[in-house]
Amino acid sequence: MRHLSDQALNGYADGSLGEAEMSRAERHVAECARCRGAAAGLRGLLARARALPLDVEPPPELWAAITASIASRKAPEIESRIPARRAVAGAPERRGRWHRWGGLAAAAVLLVALSSSITALLVRDGAHAAPRVSGAAVPERGGAALASFAATEAQYVAVAASLEETLAARRASLSPETAAAVERSVRAIDAAIAEARAALARDPANQALVEMLSASYEQKVDLLRRGAELPPRS
Amino acid sequence: MRTITPSLGRSVVTLCALVAASVLPAQQRVDRRYALSPAGSVRLTVVGPRSVIRVVGWQRDSVAITGTIAEGDRFDGGVLATGAAGKFFVESRGEGGVPARLELRVPARARVWVKAGSAEVDARDMAGALDLNIVAGSIRVAGRPRELNAEAMDGDITVSEPVPWLRAKTAGGAITLRGGGEDVAASSVSGRISVDEGSFTRGRFETVTGDIDFSGGVDRQGMLTFDSHSGAVVLRVPPSLPASYDVTTITGEISNELTPARALLAAERRARELGFTTGGGGAEIVIRTFKGPITLRRQ
Numbered sequence: 001m002r003h004l005s006d007q008a009l010n011g012y013a014d015g016s017l018g019e020a021e022m023s024r025a026e027r028h029v030a031e032c033a034r035c036r037g038a039a040a041g042l043r044g045l046l047a048r049a050r051a052l053p054l055d056v057e058p059p060p061e062l063w064a065a066i067t068a069s070i071a072s073r074k075a076p077e078i079e080s081r082i083p084a085r086r087a088v089a090g091a092p093e094r095r096g097r098w099h100r101w102g103g104l105a106a107a108a109v110l111l112v113a114l115s116s117s118i119t120a121l122l123v124r125d126g127a128h129a130a131p132r133v134s135g136a137a138v139p140e141r142g143g144a145a146l147a148s149f150a151a152t153e154a155q156y157v158a159v160a161a162s163l164e165e166t167l168a169a170r171r172a173s174l175s176p177e178t179a180a181a182v183e184r185s186v187r188a189i190d191a192a193i194a195e196a197r198a199a200l201a202r203d204p205a206n207q208a209l210v211e212m213l214s215a216s217y218e219q220k221v222d223l224l225r226r227g228a229e230l231p232p233r234s
Numbered sequence: 235m236r237t238i239t240p241s242l243g244r245s246v247v248t249l250c251a252l253v254a255a256s257v258l259p260a261q262q263r264v265d266r267r268y269a270l271s272p273a274g275s276v277r278l279t280v281v282g283p284r285s286v287i288r289v290v291g292w293q294r295d296s297v298a299i300t301g302t303i304a305e306g307d308r309f310d311g312g313v314l315a316t317g318a319a320g321k322f323f324v325e326s327r328g329e330g331g332v333p334a335r336l337e338l339r340v341p342a343r344a345r346v347w348v349k350a351g352s353a354e355v356d357a358r359d360m361a362g363a364l365d366l367n368i369v370a371g372s373i374r375v376a377g378r379p380r381e382l383n384a385e386a387m388d389g390d391i392t393v394s395e396p397v398p399w400l401r402a403k404t405a406g407g408a409i410t411l412r413g414g415g416e417d418v419a420a421s422s423v424s425g426r427i428s429v430d431e432g433s434f435t436r437g438r439f440e441t442v443t444g445d446i447d448f449s450g451g452v453d454r455q456g457m458l459t460f461d462s463h464s465g466a467v468v469l470r471v472p473p474s475l476p477a478s479y480d481v482t483t484i485t486g487e488i489s490n491e492l493t494p495a496r497a498l499l500a501a502e503r504r505a506r507e508l509g510f511t512t513g514g515g516g517a518e519i520v521i522r523t524f525k526g527p528i529t530l531r532r533q
Contacts, residue, residue, distance in 0.1 A: 175283070175351075178369050181388040185405040185423040185442075192442050192463035196524055199484055203504045208482050212524050215461050219423060219442055223405055226387060231281055234351030234369040 004028055004035045013039050146204035149213070156217035163224035173232040182227040189220040260305035261332060268313035268320060270297040272341040273362070275319045280350040282307070282326025284333035284371075287353055291342030291360035291377065301336035352389075372407075390425070396432055414450060426465075434458060441465045445526075449533060452477060454516040463524045470533040476516035481508040485525040492530045 004012065004025055011017035012025040029035050164186075171179050196213040203209060270276065276297055280287065297320050303309055304326060311322030326334045340346055345363040348355055352370040363381035366373050371389040375382060381399045384391045389407045393400065396413035402420040409420045414432020424443045433451040440446075440461040449470040452458050460467050471477070473492050481488055481497065488497035488508050497508040521528050 178351075178387065181370070181406055188423055188443050192524065196463070199504070199524070206484075206505065208505055208522065209484065212461070212463065212484070212522065215440060216442065216463060219421070219440070222403075222421075223423065226385065226403075226405075230369060230387070231279075231349065231351065233281060233283065 003032065004038075009035065009038055146200055146210070149200075149210045152214070153217070156214075156221065159221050160217070160224060163221065163228050166228040167224055170228060170230070170232075174230060174234060178230065178234055182223065185223055186220065189216055189223065192216045193220070261302045262305055262307070262309075263300075263302055264309050264336065265298075265300045266311070266322075267296060267298040269295060269317045270313055270320060270341060270344065271295065271317045272343050273345075274313075274317060274341065275345040275347070276313075276338065276340050277319075277321045277347040278311075278324075278336070278338055278349070279322070280324045280326060280334055280336070280348075280353065282324065282334065283352055284331075285324070285326060285350050285353040286333050286335045287348060287350060287355045288337040289346055289348065289355070289357040289360065289364070289366075290337065290339045291344070291358070291362070292339050293342060294339075295341055296339075297341070297344075298339040299336060300339075301334070303334040303336075304332040307334060408444075451475060452517040452519065457518045458520070460521040461523070462526045465523070465526045466529070467521055467523055467526055468529045468531065469519070469521065470531045471519075473532045474513045476513035477519050478511040478515045478517070479509060479519045479521070479530070481521045481528055481530070482506070483523045483526070483528055486523045487527045489527070489529045491532055 008017065008021065008025055012022065012029065015022075017025060029039055167182070174182075193213065193216045196209055196216060200206060200209040200213060272295055274297075278287070278299070295317075297313060299311070299322055303324055306327055308325040309323070311320065313320035322338075324334050324336065338346070338348075340360075341362075342360055343362040344360075345365075346357075346360065347365045347367075349367045350371075351368070353368045354371045355366050355368060355373045356376075357364055357366065357374070357379075358376040360375075360377050360379040362379060364375065364379045365383045366375075367383075367385045368389050369387045371386070373384045373386055373389060373391045375384065375391075375393045375397070376395060378395050379397055382393065382397045383401045384393070385401075385403045386407045387405050389404065390409070391402045391404060391407060392410045393402065394412045396415050397418070398416045400411070400415050400418045400420075402409045402411070404422045404425045406424050407422065408425045409422055409427045410430065411418070411420060411428070412430045412432060414434050415437075416435040418434055418436065419438040420427050420429075420440075421438075422441045422444045425441070426444045427439050427441060427446045427448075429437075429439070429448040429450050431450055433453060435453045435456040437452065437456075437458045438461075439448065439459070442463045443465055444462070445465045446460050446462055446467045447470075448458070448460065448468065451471060452475070454476050460469070471492070479492075481490075483497075483506050484504060486506070488506055490496065490508060490510075492512060493510050495508060495510040497506040499505075500507050
């Protein structure tokens with residue numbers, strides 16, 4: 001069976017094919033699990049893209065955070081010139097806030113890079129090897145799924161580590177119940193990641209496992225981000 | 235048998251009232267009202283251990299915030315002279331266990347942000363946009379806001395009518411949706427996601443360990459995706475729904491009551507997969523778990 005080309009798949013997924021081509025694609029997709037899965041993956045990607053806000057207005061705190069992040073590199077020099085500032089009442093809390101926002105800003109920068117990597121991964125692998133591939137005979141490249149995910153995973157781990165550091169620095173400002181709730185959820189996600197990771201090591205060509213692993217990492221990053229942004233005493 | 239005389243009864247009641255008054259912490263009333271444009275925005279932040287917040291959309295060009303907070307709590311805020319936006323802030327110490335109780339009335343088409351710690355947030359009659367963010371407690375939304383973003387770290391979220399654009403997110407709390415929507419996403423770590431009724435154009439439901447129970451429909455060109463690591467996924471849909479199904483689990487079980495099709499163990503991969511079409515196809519329904527069981531039932 002001759003599968004749909006990338007162009008035809010994309011046109012089918014976004015509905016831009018002409019009438020005749022669309023009919024042909026529909027007939028093929030109805031019979032071909034591989035192309036049906038690839039089209040579903042593309043549609044999912046399109047749906048997610050459509051769900052993104054049309055204009056992203058960064059919150060004012062973000063600019064302050066970026067400024068703080070840049071300024072923090074000069075902090076030792078500045079502090080050495082004005083040691084008396086350390087004695088100012090409230091200074092430790094102020095530094096804590098800068099540290100928190102600096103951490104979030106660093107995580108935000110990593111997230112941007114991560115987002116680009118995931119998009120590239122989906123665009124590159126999405127049409128044929130990826131998401132929702134059904135049916136038994138799917139010729140996947142041996143170990144390709146795991147290999148192409150390795151770089152993305154490293155970025156997920158870096159983002160999560162940065163956010164975990166921020167969260168740990170803020171733990172004392174949260175209520176014990178809240179901190180415990182966040183930690184409980186993080187543990188649940190970590191267990192899921194470990195299971196999916198072990199399964200992927202045994203079956204490195206399984207793109208579905210890559211998707212599951214990505215979803216768990218996304219959940220973890222999102223949870224940590226929300227935890228790091230919780231207001232004090234909550 | 236001893237009888238209680240009327241005078242003794244009155245004395246007991248009076249004594250109880252005095253005791254109650256002495257143990258009830260003092261409260262202060264909040265009552266602020268401002269003009270606000272019908273499509274204006276209002277932001278309410280409550281910092282503190284506990285609060286009860288009610289958001290009500292009304293057909294007036296004004297915002298009113300009323301209620302009680304504990305003596306010693308701080309309330310501040312106001313509305314811009316242009317009437318385009320308002321901001322209110324409560325810092326509650328939670329002394330004596332007295333929660334801040336606030337009712338925020340806004341023009342129904344307004345955009346409202348609420349951010350609180352442990353809180354019970356009830357929103358109703360809103361037609362604009364709602365952004366509700368709490369740590370613990372509950373969020374309940376009745377009415378039909380055009381946009382709803384609800385986040386609760388460890389609290390429950392209940393949405394009881396259709397919302398065109400909806401995002402609901404918890405860690406441990408349950409999410410219950412009734413009524414469907416055009417673009418809906420619900421996500422939880424261990425909380426259960428229940429979709430009781432309604433039709434969706436695009437719906438995405440994901441958990442890590444929480445169960446997902448969906449009972450509803452999807453538009454002909456729509457798409458539903460369900461992802462869970464170890465939670466059970468139960469899908470109840472009409473057997474003639476025009477849709478194609480793509481179901482995958484790594485180590486879980488797949489049970490299909492919609493058609494005779496049975497899941498197959500993929501030859502080259504360690505996964506069970508099931509794909510079939512009903513009603514001539516149309517919508518895409520994708521279900522994926524790592525080890526959670528998947529059940530497809532007739533509605």
